[in-house]
Amino acid sequence: FEHFFQLGQMQFQIALHLSFSLCPLPPPSAAANLRPGAEQRVVFITARVHPGETPSSFVCQGIIDFLVSQHPIAKVLRDHLVFKIAPMLNPDGVYLGNYRCSLMGFDLNRHWANPSPWAHPTLHGVKQLIIEMYNNPKINLEFYIDIHAHSTMMNGFMYGNIFEDEERFQRQAVFPKLLCQNAEDFSYSSTSFNRDAVKAGTGRRFLGGLLNDTSYCYTLEVSFYSYVLGGPTSAVPYTEEACILLKSFLFLQHT
Numbered sequence: 001f002e003h004f005f006q007l008g009q010m011q012f013q014i015a016l017h018l019s020f021s022l023c024p025l026p027p028p029s030a031a032a033n034l035r036p037g038a039e040q041r042v043v044f045i046t047a048r049v050h051p052g053e054t055p056s057s058f059v060c061q062g063i064i065d066f067l068v069s070q071h072p073i074a075k076v077l078r079d080h081l082v083f084k085i086a087p088m089l090n091p092d093g094v095y096l097g098n099y100r101c102s103l104m105g106f107d108l109n110r111h112w113a114n115p116s117p118w119a120h121p122t123l124h125g126v127k128q129l130i131i132e133m134y135n136n137p138k139i140n141l142e143f144y145i146d147i148h149a150h151s152t153m154m155n156g157f158m159y160g161n162i163f164e165d166e167e168r169f170q171r172q173a174v175f176p177k178l179l180c181q182n183a184e185d186f187s188y189s190s191t192s193f194n195r196d197a198v199k200a201g202t203g204r205r206f207l208g209g210l211l212n213d214t215s216y217c218y219t220l221e222v223s224f225y226s227y228v229l230g231g232p233t234s235a236v237p238y239t240e241e242a243c244i245l246l247k248s249f250l251f252l253q254h255t
């Protein structure tokens, strides 16, 4: 058991190293938001908390590839925002070939409320980082997106939170509506907002409750197999390349 625990910790360190050191490495920039003491607007992205949801890694890879590219939109994004990406929240589960759980048998996406440093180390580390950023007056954590894959639904779609504040609720709906308008495989009609008790320990729900009302928290789901264009008989299969190249997701539709 000790061996597996060390293995999990080692993988976690590698994942964090990859997440925070290697991934967001744009060319040197004179962007004002990277100067010492400057206020930072942060987009925090996590993926693969459920190890069987391989497509979430392809989508995350596509986002990273795009953000570090020379594309003019990527450059504008880098000049105005800081992207923090944890591409694999469950490295031990992925290593073992688990479908949903970590090495110790936990569905990590039900433990955001109180993650243990020894039982849920990846979650604990990422949550600590998010809380540190939240408490830093120089950082505005504007977006949190957790990428998953869905085994029965088609298309890409999102889950969001329900807020008593109607204005906040409406603002939260804008981003998935924009995605629907710009990405042929993204479905706003499949997007839903909930506060089920069973989802209370998810990253999106927990951070939606923690962060202030100018932050937006979503779960981004991508179908395991296909999306529909213009009718139920026109299913287009998702391929690894399509997800990695990210032609339709998030940023690249008009390029």
Ligand SMILES: [Zn+2]
Residues within 6 Å of the ligand: 050, 053, 148, 149
């Ligand atoms: Zn999932």
